[in-house]
Amino acid sequence: MNSGDSERLSYWTQGQDCCDPVWEAAYERFESRDEERTKFRRRLKSLGIAALPRNSRVADLFCGRGSNLDVLADMGFGDICGVDLSPSLLRQHTGRAKLYVGDCRDIKLPDACKDFVIVQGGLHHLPELPDDLDKCLGEIRRILAPGGLVAFVEPSLTPFLRLVHYACGIRVLRRLMPKLDALAVMIDHERVGYFNWLSRQGEICTLTCRHFNPLLNRRSFGKWYFVGRKEG
Ligand SMILES: C[S@@+](CC[C@H](N)C(=O)[O-])C[C@H]1O[C@@H](n2cnc3c(N)ncnc32)[C@H](O)[C@@H]1O
Incomplete structure (x- = not known):
């Protein structure tokens, strides 16, 4: 734990700092903070999140360095x-989110608090499918208040993503396109989990719809967009 962490971070576990420094470095190279924020802003609007009341209690899970938290704060969510899991990524968040x-x-937050x-x-980083996904979705449902909403954006094996995978295999393209190279490194370092995720889309979708009533369930340009509601 770093000095200064006591104010910035609360630890439920020790975390996994530098669990894969190469992956984290590629993640840093993949997009600038500004590019990431622009992407998140556009997404939140298209998913209808911009219309939520600003006093909503919001949790961003697997939040990484917290760029989406910056966007939520900019939109007025307080x-x-x-x-x-990564304290080193969390430390990069400069906003005021908890x-x-x-x-x-294993989310150590009370029931119905979000x-x-x-x-x-x-x-798609969860190692054991479907068990870990079932656990995680169960935890999300538990911390959501009745009627609460979830939004997931995860990789999906659309024709576009197949093309991207093909491009990742072409060295000259990777040399010419640093972003493609960073993506290829990330995919390579999470290969097993990533392709396991992509090969089980139907099962994942069925499980997710068992936990949440789907309001939006769409796949385009390599992404799966899901918005659902906790009923009752
Ligand atoms: C691709 S990053 C996504 C970060 C962020 N949501 C974004 O879109 O920029 C995946 C993140 O999941 C985190 N992670 C992986 N397994 C986790 C787990 N079981 N619990 C919490 N975080 C986890 C990693 O540390 C990493 O920051």
Whole structure:
């Protein structure tokens, strides 16, 4: 634990700092903070999140360095928190969100304490499918108040993503396109979990719809967009 962490981060577990420094470095190279924020802003609007009441209690799970928390704060959400396993990524968040070092399969927050939970690019990091996903979705449902909403944005094996995978295999393209190279490194370092996720889309979708009533369930340009409600 770093000095200064006591104010910035709350620890539910020790976390996994530098669990894969190469992956974390590629993640840093993949997008600038500004590019990331612009992408998140656009997404939140298209998912209808911009219309939520600003006093909603929001959790961003698998939040990484917290760029989405910045966007939520800019949009006027005041009650926001982030959870991630990596203290080194969490430390990069410069906003005022409450930050937890924790495993999203075991969320140490009380029942029904959130109105909205968002995950972007996190669920596909869960190692054991479908069990870990079931655990994580169960935890999300538990911390959501009745009628609360979830939004997930995760990889999906659309024709576009197949093309991207093909491009990742072409060295000259990777040399010419640093972003493609960073993506290829990330995919390579999470290969087993990532392709396991992509090969089980139907099962994942069925499980997710068992936990949450789907309001939006769409796949386009390599992403799965899901918005659901906790009923009752
Ligand atoms: C691709 S990053 C996504 C970060 C952020 N949501 C974004 O879109 O920029 C995946 C994140 O999941 C975190 N992570 C992986 N497994 C986790 C777990 N079981 N619990 C909490 N965080 C986890 C990693 O540390 C990493 O920051």
